[in-house]
Amino acid sequence: xxxxxxxxxxxxxxxxxEEQSEHVCNLYVSCTNTKECGATFVSTLAFAHYLNxxxxxxxxxxxxxxxxxxxxxxxxLVGF
Ligand SMILES: [Zn+2]
Numbered sequence: 774x775x776x777x778x779x780x781x782x783x784x785x786x787x788x789x790x791e792e793q794s795e796h797v798c799n800l801y802v803s804c805t806n807t808k809e810c811g812a813t814f815v816s817t818l819a820f821a822h823y824l825n826x827x828x829x830x831x832x833x834x835x836x837x838x839x840x841x842x843x844x845x846x847x848x849x850l851v852g853f
Contacts, residue, residue: 777835778804780812788813
């Protein structure tokens, strides 16, 4: 993961991280342009949303939907 300094735009290095919650953490970052800048800062990294749900979730969703149908309808739906 690449982080740039908000002050000078140089590449910055993540020195440590602090979990805020299950899907959010603060990254402690140092600018590598030590001669002209040398800033240190905190950036927040957060999970936003899935583009594709995990396979297991999709299978569970399909299984729970199938329970609403009779055995014959289930067979028909899955193509047997
Ligand atoms: Zn900088």
